[in-house]
Structure formats: structure tokens, C-alpha cells
Amino acid sequence: MVRIVLLSLLSFSFFLISCDKDVDNDIVPAVYSPSENVEFSKINFFIKPYIENSGLKKYLLTDTLYNVMVQIDGQKNFSSQSFQLDTLHIPNKETISYYRVTSQEVKYPVIVNVRILPDKFETAGEYAHLLNNYFELAPGDYIFQIKSFDIQTIYGKLLTIHTPLISAPLEVRDQMKSAFLGEFEVAIDL
Numbered sequence: 532m533v534r535i536v537l538l539s540l541l542s543f544s545f546f547l548i549s550c551d552k553d554v555d556n557d558i559v560p561a562v563y564s565p566s567e568n569v570e571f572s573k574i575n576f577f578i579k580p581y582i583e584n585s586g587l588k589k590y591l592l593t594d595t596l597y598n599v600m601v602q603i604d605g606q607k608n609f610s611s612q613s614f615q616l617d618t619l620h621i622p623n624k625e626t627i628s629y630y631r632v633t634s635q636e637v638k639y640p641v642i643v644n645v646r647i648l649p650d651k652f653e654t655a656g657e658y659a660h661l662l663n664n665y666f667e668l669a670p671g672d673y674i675f676q677i678k679s680f681d682i683q684t685i686y687g688k689l690l691t692i693h694t695p696l697i698s699a700p701l702e703v704r705d706q707m708k709s710a711f712l713g714e715f716e717v718a719i720d721l
Contacts, residue, residue, distance in 0.1 A: 569708050595614070596639045668701075
């Protein structure tokens, strides 16, 4: 049954493409939403990883946090990475264990895209990928969790930091495009 529906949708999509010689992004809004409504697409937050040394917080310095894995309502997983930071000019750097750290607070901004928005479709496989992975956050309340992220040590190795206790409520309202969830401090064990 699912295959029949998928093949029907793909056939209809090919029909739309064949009717228009200048295939651009004209059909993309019809694939995602039949209305002109704004769809929720981004979740923004900051991660502040730190270690404790002699009772003081020391914030980790790295260019980027990699493979930031998040989950919504315990079902759908998304992966992202933080923006790249220029940590070269941060004062009071020191090395503790495997990490470069500073006493100055360091925040890594992360944006998680929760919608698939390709520029254009060229093959049936791209349409199939869209239909199989389509996910939309309708207005309502959700639970957002940060599951893990990777951080680079001073030796260049990536270490995965698991964060099973970091969660926050996520409220999606009608006509809302993105949400800012705040700042999350993460204690790293040495």
C-alpha cells in the first residue's frame, strides 16, 4: 500500500515536471505544503562545555562542536554542528588533560534544521528521499533533547560527549519559523 502511494506521488511529480520546461523551485512549495503558511524549520541554542578544576569552571576551547545529535519527542533524530569560533585570541588559555580551556565563558551556537529543503529535485531518488524523511513539527508542545556531541582534543582526536540529561520544552506556535531554546552547560569528565 505504501509503495502504491509513493509511486503515485512520484508519477504525479514527474507529470508536473514534464508540463513545465523551466523547472525551477516552482513546484517545491506544493510538495511541502499546499498553503502559504510559514513552516517551522529551525531550532537555535548554545552549548557551553566545561570541566571543573580546583573548584573552578574552565570552558573548553575548540573551533567547532561536531555531530551535535538532538532528538524531538524521543523519535526523530537530527544532526548538526556548531558555528566555527575563532578561539585564537581568547586570553588566559591553558591545557588541562586533553583539552584547551579558559576561565572565560565560551558559548558554541548551534542551529538544527528540522526540515529537508533541497534547492531543486532532479531525480526520482531525491523525491523518494524527501517523502521517506519528511518531518513537520505542527503547532504544539514537544520535548527537545541533546543526546551527544563530539569535541576535538588537543591531539586532534574527536571524543563523543554523551548528554542524556539535557532536555527542554519546545513550543511550536502557528506561523513560527524557528525557536531559541537557550544555553546549556555541559560538565565534561576528565
